Amino acid sequence: MKKTKLENWVSGCIFAIFLTISNAWSAQDEKNSQGFAWKDGAEIYAKICAYCHEAHVGPQIRNRELPSEYIRRVVRNGNRAMPAFRPSEVDDESLIKLADFISKKEAQH
Amino acid sequence: MTSQYIALPKGVSEKDFDAAIRDFRKILGDASVLTSAEQLAPYIKTMMPVPDADHTPSAALLATTVEQIQKIVAVCNQYKVPIWMISTGKNLGYGSAAPAERGQVVLDLKRMNRILEVDKDLAFALVEPGVTYQQLYDYIKEHKLGLWLSMPAPSAIAGPVGNTLDRGVGYTPYGEHFLFACGMEVVLANGEVLRTGMGSMPNSNTWQVFKWGYGPYLDGIFTQSNYGIVTKFGFWLMPEPPAFKPFVIQYQHEEDIVEIVETIRPLRISGVIPNAVVIAHALYEAPVKAKRSDYVSGPGSIPDEAVYRIMKDHKLGIWNVYAALYGTQEQIDVNWKIVTQAFGQSGKAKILTEQEAADDPAFAYRAKLMRGEMTLTEFSLYNWRGGGGSMWFAPVSQARGSETLKQMALTKQILAKYGLDYSGEFIVGMRDMHHIVDVLYDKTDPEQTKAAYQCFDELLTEFSARGYGTYRVNTAFMDKVAETYGPVQRKVHKTLKKALDPNGIIAPGKSGIR
Numbered sequence: 001m002k003k004t005k006l007e008n009w010v011s012g013c014i015f016a017i018f019l020t021i022s023n024a025w026s027a028q029d030e031k032n033s034q035g036f037a038w039k040d041g042a043e044i045y046a047k048i049c050a051y052c053h054e055a056h057v058g059p060q061i062r063n064r065e066l067p068s069e070y071i072r073r074v075v076r077n078g079n080r081a082m083p084a085f086r087p088s089e090v091d092d093e094s095l096i097k098l099a100d101f102i103s104k105k106e107a108q109h
Numbered sequence: 110m111t112s113q114y115i116a117l118p119k120g121v122s123e124k125d126f127d128a129a130i131r132d133f134r135k136i137l138g139d140a141s142v143l144t145s146a147e148q149l150a151p152y153i154k155t156m157m158p159v160p161d162a163d164h165t166p167s168a169a170l171l172a173t174t175v176e177q178i179q180k181i182v183a184v185c186n187q188y189k190v191p192i193w194m195i196s197t198g199k200n201l202g203y204g205s206a207a208p209a210e211r212g213q214v215v216l217d218l219k220r221m222n223r224i225l226e227v228d229k230d231l232a233f234a235l236v237e238p239g240v241t242y243q244q245l246y247d248y249i250k251e252h253k254l255g256l257w258l259s260m261p262a263p264s265a266i267a268g269p270v271g272n273t274l275d276r277g278v279g280y281t282p283y284g285e286h287f288l289f290a291c292g293m294e295v296v297l298a299n300g301e302v303l304r305t306g307m308g309s310m311p312n313s314n315t316w317q318v319f320k321w322g323y324g325p326y327l328d329g330i331f332t333q334s335n336y337g338i339v340t341k342f343g344f345w346l347m348p349e350p351p352a353f354k355p356f357v358i359q360y361q362h363e364e365d366i367v368e369i370v371e372t373i374r375p376l377r378i379s380g381v382i383p384n385a386v387v388i389a390h391a392l393y394e395a396p397v398k399a400k401r402s403d404y405v406s407g408p409g410s411i412p413d414e415a416v417y418r419i420m421k422d423h424k425l426g427i428w429n430v431y432a433a434l435y436g437t438q439e440q441i442d443v444n445w446k447i448v449t450q451a452f453g454q455s456g457k458a459k460i461l462t463e464q465e466a467a468d469d470p471a472f473a474y475r476a477k478l479m480r481g482e483m484t485l486t487e488f489s490l491y492n493w494r495g496g497g498g499s500m501w502f503a504p505v506s507q508a509r510g511s512e513t514l515k516q517m518a519l520t521k522q523i524l525a526k527y528g529l530d531y532s533g534e535f536i537v538g539m540r541d542m543h544h545i546v547d548v549l550y551d552k553t554d555p556e557q558t559k560a561a562y563q564c565f566d567e568l569l570t571e572f573s574a575r576g577y578g579t580y581r582v583n584t585a586f587m588d589k590v591a592e593t594y595g596p597v598q599r600k601v602h603k604t605l606k607k608a609l610d611p612n613g614i615i616a617p618g619k620s621g622i623r
Contacts, residue, residue: 081491084151
């Protein structure tokens with residue numbers, strides 16, 4: 001049976017999607033030219049801070065209106081057992097967003 | 110004259126260092142060359158009982174490409190400036206992000222954070238040094254690849270490249286990480302770029318699937334070493350099993366560990382239990398549930414009587430054996446029968462599964478580690494003494510019950526002499542055991558800090574005298590451990606160093622190699 005134009009278009013699209021997917025996982029070349037970058041303060045908090053500060057390992061730090069400047073200083077210098085975090089891990093701009101996220105009350109977000 | 114730098118590399122004049130910094134800025138841009146005290150603060154904090162000044166860097170370089178690193182090593186060779194590489198910089202208890210020696214320039218590779226490839230069918234990954242386990246975990250989830258990671262306890266903030274290059278371990282069947290490494294890209298001291306194994310061959314697509322290539326196998330010499338800068342790293346991932354059954358087996362008496370190891374060994378060697386079994390002492394698990402100050406105050410190590418009260422109050426064994434079964438439900442059912450029969454014989458074991466222990470915080474985090482889920486709960490250990498002091502003491506032994514009591518008694522005796530607690534566990538590999546002890550102390554207390562240093566030094570001396578080698582150590586004790594492995598190995602390491610890095614610019618002092 002002869003395929004209609006629409007069927008051809010659909011199967012072409014599927015083939016193109018298949019190519020994209022298979023290339024994404026199989027080619028040896030460096031396709032992912034962009035490195036990782038943080039989206040916002042909430043993401044950094046969830047992916048780093050919360051593992052201790054929401055898990056009874058470190059103290060609660062949210063909803064305490066801790067000064068943003070204090071948070072930034074602790075992140076960069078560490079505090080007793082808390083490790084320091086470098087600008088290569090959390091860049092200065094993202095650190096401002098993180099400190100803002102932590103220091104503001106949840107209702108303010 | 111006051112220096113504009115907080116430290117200088119050993120034997121390098123300020124004039125030469127100035128020139129090197131100028132060249133680094135040309136390569137990376139001003140914003141990626143850090144020299145001020147404020148910028149370098151996060152590179153200085155360690156958990157070791159030595160002055161931070163001993164490990165203060167002169168600068169940090171934030172590279173993002175292989176080409177930049179090639180240019181950086183050229184500058185280092187010209188001015189004889191030593192660099193110390195870090196990836197995620199979270200080798201906590203082993204030296205963190207600080208260099209081995211004062212004045213070394215940290216080459217921070219965290220911003221090289223691309224996941225270059227994850228192959229679902231062949232179950233491998235190729236990543237840059239700055240990729241964290243969290244980043245890779247999210248990527249695998251997002252793309253529904255059905256693969257599991259194996260990672261150490263600092264999971265989310267650590268990464269596979271740094272951990273494997275330091276020969277770290279994890280808790281899944283892929284937990285002996287270097288066994289599952291496959292292919293590296295390495296910038297050598299002369300600026301050449303080596304791809305190991307099949308990666309050396311143009312047009313090969315087998316770099317991440319066949320480890321050996323042709324001729325002498327080279328990957329090993331780039332682990333725990335300073336022969337090159339690893340910029341890409343391939344490793345195998347575990348396909349997500351259809352079923353997973355974590356369990357804990359508790360014992361009530363310290364001497365029961367002989368029986369525990371004798372029971373585990375055949376199950377590990379035959380593969381019935383496929384992951385590294387952790388035999389955690391009550392004091393290793395207690396910080397997740399209890400505060401030390403609720404049971405003991407004042408100086409000295411915690412008495413056994415208090416340990417038994419903690420066990421009773423928090424439903425812990427003196428030994429808590431964590432392991433898991435992986436596979437289809439049918440496979441797990443068969444192996445579970447073998448496991449319960451083996452451990453049930455003496456009548457001493459209390460066997461708990463998710464059914465009974467899912468809400469137990471210690472069991473919950475151990476189960477996460479055994480399935481490659483992110484958790485930092487093990488950091489509770491640092492609350493035990495407080496004050497941010499920690500060193501991992503990690504001697505290796507045969508997987509025999511008779512070794513455990515000897516090692517534990519010696520460790521406890523030396524720790525007690527310095528007023529420190531035994532926070533220990535044995536990790537049973539295939540035929541070996543890593544005895545892992547977190548030497549915890551209050552770094553804000555100068556007396557305890559001094560005691561911790563002397564204690565660690567004595568542990569190394571006494572264990573090596575009995576033939577127990579340490580598999581990994583913090584940067585303050587690398588020379589001492591290197592010495593315990595004898596002069597011939599040190600000479601071979603040095604010969605390789607001279608051949609590959611004649612100016613000694615790459616991480617001098619790593620594993621005692623210069």
